[in-house]
Amino acid sequence: MAAARPVLYHLGVLLFLAMAASGAAAFGLPRGVSPAYCANEFLQYQGISQNEKAAIHLGNTKSCIAGYGGRLDPYTAYQLCIPSWVAFTHNGTLVGEAAINHAAVSPGTAVSGFKRLLGIRMYNEMVKREAELVPYQFTEELGRCGIQMETEEGHVMNFLPERVAGILIAELKKMAEARLGREIESALVTVPGHLNGAQRSSFRREAARLHGGFGVAKVVDEQVAAAAAYRLYEKRGDGKVVLVFHLGGRTSHATKFRFKDGTGRLLEERHDAYLGGDDFTDRVVDYFVELIKEKHHRDIRGDEGALKKLRAHCERTKKLLNDREGVLMNIGPVLGQGADIYEELTRAKFEELNRDLMERALEIVDTVVMGGAPTSQTQSCKDAIDEVILVGGSVRIPMVGQLLEDYFNGRGLIRDEDAVIRGAALLSRPESARYVDECYNGGVSGPLWLAK
Numbered sequence: 001m002a003a004a005r006p007v008l009y010h011l012g013v014l015l016f017l018a019m020a021a022s023g024a025a026a027f028g029l030p031r032g033v034s035p036a037y038c039a040n041e042f043l044q045y046q047g048i049s050q051n052e053k054a055a056i057h058l059g060n061t062k063s064c065i066a067g068y069g070g071r072l073d074p075y076t077a078y079q080l081c082i083p084s085w086v087a088f089t090h091n092g093t094l095v096g097e098a099a100i101n102h103a104a105v106s107p108g109t110a111v112s113g114f115k116r117l118l119g120i121r122m123y124n125e126m127v128k129r130e131a132e133l134v135p136y137q138f139t140e141e142l143g144r145c146g147i148q149m150e151t152e153e154g155h156v157m158n159f160l161p162e163r164v165a166g167i168l169i170a171e172l173k174k175m176a177e178a179r180l181g182r183e184i185e186s187a188l189v190t191v192p193g194h195l196n197g198a199q200r201s202s203f204r205r206e207a208a209r210l211h212g213g214f215g216v217a218k219v220v221d222e223q224v225a226a227a228a229a230y231r232l233y234e235k236r237g238d239g240k241v242v243l244v245f246h247l248g249g250r251t252s253h254a255t256k257f258r259f260k261d262g263t264g265r266l267l268e269e270r271h272d273a274y275l276g277g278d279d280f281t282d283r284v285v286d287y288f289v290e291l292i293k294e295k296h297h298r299d300i301r302g303d304e305g306a307l308k309k310l311r312a313h314c315e316r317t318k319k320l321l322n323d324r325e326g327v328l329m330n331i332g333p334v335l336g337q338g339a340d341i342y343e344e345l346t347r348a349k350f351e352e353l354n355r356d357l358m359e360r361a362l363e364i365v366d367t368v369v370m371g372g373a374p375t376s377q378t379q380s381c382k383d384a385i386d387e388v389i390l391v392g393g394s395v396r397i398p399m400v401g402q403l404l405e406d407y408f409n410g411r412g413l414i415r416d417e418d419a420v421i422r423g424a425a426l427l428s429r430p431e432s433a434r435y436v437d438e439c440y441n442g443g444v445s446g447p448l449w450l451a452k
Contacts, residue, residue, distance in 0.1 A: 066078060089106075117138075118165070191219045223246070
């Protein structure tokens, strides 16, 4: 029986090519896609076992790899994550927590938040805004926005953001292979839904393959992966309208789409590259800077070390407030004093400080839900949404969830910070992989679903 498998496999490939050449829809192959290209994709897919695949999600705050397999049980799921930071030193690169620690002493040699720069032109308005936030420069590389960094030894480095992404991908790959005890050959990498075809191709080619070390790489929209975590790409989700709202550490976006025969059809999309959890933290930092000035007669705005300590305390406090009504924060170390000095931040105060930002997030959702319809159709537009999925670390903030629940008149919403990486892991499996192949049922349908 085993000897017959290669023969049957090659017969299947020949049948696939014959059907493609005749214009028939093998795997839903549309007539406009090259039969040779799809045949090659088919061969690559068949040639890689389930245990040699993984899914990767790069976030502005953290990056994860997930998949299936283990030394004893091939069906055991795993997920490994690291902070999305890369630092360049005279001894090489540092990744994750090590890069964060290095940034504390040499901020100009560490990169984070690079996703906003992927594939954009040097003279894009976003580059000007980003330049105000980071301690390094930008330069034109291959017609795109590149990062220019001076090392501690005075050497100037120029590189594309895809290189930073690739370093993170390579580190995640190494971590997973160490856990599994074998090499991973293929990756399914999630990308923001607003990226165009050229940006996706560049990310797949440069980040995942050239720098990341994968032999085969595909990309899938983050929003589609989130929906896949709840198996909405399968028959039971056919025809459903899904709204995925992502509120992460630095960016936010909302996407409304419908699955039809396993393919995502984009209905509406909005993206804000500068709205996320870091902005909420900034408001808390500003509040305590003023409080310290008023109550303790210290102006720490010019003290970089004190501000870093304060920000770290505020970030932790913000997360604790997800489960508490108030948190006592020790600002003694911020003031450089040995004695403990506590100041309280309540959840109510946090919400007051950030209400306008959270309402801005709600406006993104409303724009996508309405899709340009008149206000007289508000309720029907809301009722047309079958599933609402909230992803990203900042959706854990109680007020964010409450605003959205109120907006949807108290209906149940799915809140799942890790839905994207879990869904991508499901889509990387053989029985699901055809859903992220443009050779399956048309595949590409607007910018939502591109897997090439």
